[in-house]
Structures are given as structure tokens and as C-alpha cells.
Amino acid sequence: MNKKRIQQIKCLFTLVFAACTLFHAARSYAQTTQVTISQENVPMERVMNEIEKQTGYLFLSNNDVDIRRNVSVRIENGTLAEALGQMLKGSGVTYRLENKYISLSAAPRGGEPVTVKGTVTDANGPVIGATITIKGGTTGTTSAIDGSFSLSARPGDVLIVAFIGYKSIEIPFTGQTELTVELEEESLQMNAVVVTALGIKREEKALAYNVQQVKAEELTTVKDANFVNSLVGKVAGVTINAGAGGAGSSTRVVMRGQKSIEKSNTALYVIDGIPMYNNSFGGSGGSYGDQVGSESAADINPEDIESVNMLTGPSAAALYGSEAANGVII
Known part of the structure; x- marks a missing residue:
């Protein structure tokens, strides 16, 4: 060498x-x-x-x-x-x-395809229509009326079980021929929406104008013949003065202060998308153009109200016309 x-x-x-x-x-x-x-x-x-x-x-x-x-x-x-x-x-x-x-x-996928049979269930029983697919592939199936399914897969594949309203599950396939999958419900919090003048639902944070909402339970906590009186102290920037005429008397609602000396400063009422001109009856002209007497809003049963939205600012007039210049009670 x-x-x-x-x-x-x-x-x-x-x-x-x-x-x-x-x-x-x-x-x-x-x-x-x-x-x-x-x-x-x-x-x-x-x-x-x-x-x-x-x-x-x-x-x-x-x-x-x-x-x-x-x-x-x-x-x-x-x-x-x-x-x-x-x-x-x-x-x-x-x-x-x-x-x-x-x-x-x-890890390399090897071996011959294996037919795996299983059942998809939840806390209440079988899940119908759940999808079972192979991750990264095009093969898949759905669960039958009894939650059963059958699928061909290779060891090393990953099975994905999914259904609307449930959390998806990934299961590594090791060659087992029977499989039982229990899905867990998925709770998602929905964003609050506001119905605009045209009936279009928008997220409250996406609106360019100020909207304040009062729920039905807040209106009925203290019973009053006129539901407007129940809004006292619940909405910022709104002044509510109850009439001195007793039950059913008119209530003066002023948003963002006085805007006119001669004309009325009260807000426009909109019920289920339809404007209602809240005229007062049975009284004479008072200061700032308001009247004392009864009004149409007093005829609304507080128990029939789902929610009240208070719309203030100049955008109210753009949505509901000049009658809404003083604000809108929806």
C-alpha cells in the first residue's frame, strides 16, 4: 500500500x-x-x-x-x-x-390504502352531513343519517372532520379500520348590528353617526303609561321632560339642546321603519313651540317594544328628512 x-x-x-x-x-x-x-x-x-x-x-x-x-x-x-x-x-x-x-x-406515506369506517357524533347523538377529508388531498366523504362514514386512506394521512357550528378535528391515520369521532360545538359571538333607515343591517362601529340603544327590559323596569318617560337618564345628550297633565300626557324630548325658538324641538318617532309624526293634541302653544296635552307616542304599549334606538346628529336628517333634524327615536 x-x-x-x-x-x-x-x-x-x-x-x-x-x-x-x-x-x-x-x-x-x-x-x-x-x-x-x-x-x-x-x-x-x-x-x-x-x-x-x-x-x-x-x-x-x-x-x-x-x-x-x-x-x-x-x-x-x-x-x-x-x-x-x-x-x-x-x-x-x-x-x-x-x-x-x-x-x-x-414521514413518507407508505403501505396500501386502508378502508376506515367510523361514526361522527356530538353530545346529542349522530351528526348527519359532516365532511371527512384527507388533508392535502382531494379525497373525502360525508357522514350518513346515522353518522357513519367510510373512507380509503393510507397510514400517515391526516383525516379532517368538520361540520358547520362545530370545531374541526384533525386525526392522524395510523392504519386503524374503525374510528369514532365526537365533535364539539363552537360558540361564536356575533357583532351587534343596527338597522339603518333603508333596512340595511350594519355593524354599529361602522356607522358614521351616533346611535344609542335601550333594551326592552330597561324600559319595563319602571312601569309608565308613556314609554318615553322610561328613557330618562338612560341616553346621553337627551333631555326628557314629562308633561304635568297626568297619565298619557305629552313628553318633551330634546336631543343636543334647543335648535329653534318658534318651531318644535321634539324628536321624530320611527316605528318599524315607518316615520310617525308625534303630534300633540288638546293643548295650546307653549314655550319654544311645544304643546302640552296628549301625544301619539303615549298610545304605544311598552310591552310591545323590543328596543329603542336614539339617533342624534345631522345624519338623522339625511336618513329621515327634515322632520328628523331634532333627532330620531327608532
Whole structure:
């Protein structure tokens, strides 16, 4: 054996020894580095960012790895290997440490297709019409009237079970032939909406004018023959003066102060989208153009009212005309 051949063998042994040293160093670092993470049902990408901050490692992955899937990791002063194990549990994703990088790769899907049969239920019984699909694929089916379904999948696939009004569930498929899935109802808070003059529903925060609402239970807390008297102290910027004529007498409503000396300053009433001119009867002209007597609004039964919206500002006139210049009670 010549010297050149011996030198090549020495170089080869040196490279193999260096690679083994780096591999064992990476494994040792993964077993000794401590991390603390408390994340519940968050995208895997967020947990990866937290691990990078605490360890200095950088993640590498391809499009086969879904880093947006929700994971849960709860670990205190644990090792990097333990954190990665919790993060990748049930995902079919493996990792490899190389220098200061963590390479993620999806486990290869192998084996023959397996027909899995199962049932989709909720707290009340079978769920009809739930969709069962394979993540990243085009294969899918729906549950029958008894909640049963049948689907062909390969080990390593991820089944997604979803239905309107329920939380979607992702289930790693390992080759089981029977599966029972229980869906959990999902409660979503709806944004409050206001019906405008044209009957169009808009979110209250999207309106360019001021709207204040009083619920029916607030109107009936203190009984009054005229529901307008029940609005006293419940709406900002509105002055309400009850008439001195007893039950059924007119009530003077002024929004944002007096606007006219000769004409009436009272607000326009709109009932179910129809303007009602709240004329007073049986009285003589009073100060500021208002009258004392009875009025049409007093004929409305407070028990029939679902809610009252107070619309103030110049936009009221743009919606309901000049009669609404003093504001609108809807």
C-alpha cells in the first residue's frame, strides 16, 4: 500500500470521526438544553419561533410540513428533545439536528390504502352531513343519517372532520379500520348590528353617526303609561321632560339642546321603519313651540317594544328628512 493510499484512508477516518462528533454533540445539546414553553392550541409556527428564541437553533422545513396546524406544548425546564416531541406528536413529522439547524420532514406515506369506517357524533347523538377529508388531498366523504362514514386512506394521512357550528378535528391515520369521532360545538359571538333607515343591517362601529340603544327590559323596569318617560337618564345628550297633565300626557324630548325658538324641538318617532309624526293634541302653544296635552307616542304599549334606538346628529336628517333634524327615536 503506497503512501498516497494511506493518506486518503486517514482523511476518510478523520471526516467520519468529525461527523460522528458533531452528531453526538447535537444529540447531547438536544438532551441538555432546557426550554420552558406553555402554549395551548396555537399554530406550530409560534412554538417553533419560541424554541428558536430560547435555544438559538433555526428550523428548516419544506412544503410537506404544515407549520400552521394547531399544537399544544406544556413544558417547564425540559429538554429540547422533549419540546420537539410534544410539538410533533401525532403529526407524522420527524426532525433531525444538524449543527445549529433543526430539519423537519414529513414521514413518507407508505403501505396500501386502508378502508376506515367510523361514526361522527356530538353530545346529542349522530351528526348527519359532516365532511371527512384527507388533508392535502382531494379525497373525502360525508357522514350518513346515522353518522357513519367510510373512507380509503393510507397510514400517515391526516383525516379532517368538520361540520358547520362545530370545531374541526384533525386525526392522524395510523392504519386503524374503525374510528369514532365526537365533535364539539363552537360558540361564536356575533357583532351587534343596527338597522339603518333603508333596512340595511350594519355593524354599529361602522356607522358614521351616533346611535344609542335601550333594551326592552330597561324600559319595563319602571312601569309608565308613556314609554318615553322610561328613557330618562338612560341616553346621553337627551333631555326628557314629562308633561304635568297626568297619565298619557305629552313628553318633551330634546336631543343636543334647543335648535329653534318658534318651531318644535321634539324628536321624530320611527316605528318599524315607518316615520310617525308625534303630534300633540288638546293643548295650546307653549314655550319654544311645544304643546302640552296628549301625544301619539303615549298610545304605544311598552310591552310591545323590543328596543329603542336614539339617533342624534345631522345624519338623522339625511336618513329621515327634515322632520328628523331634532333627532330620531327608532
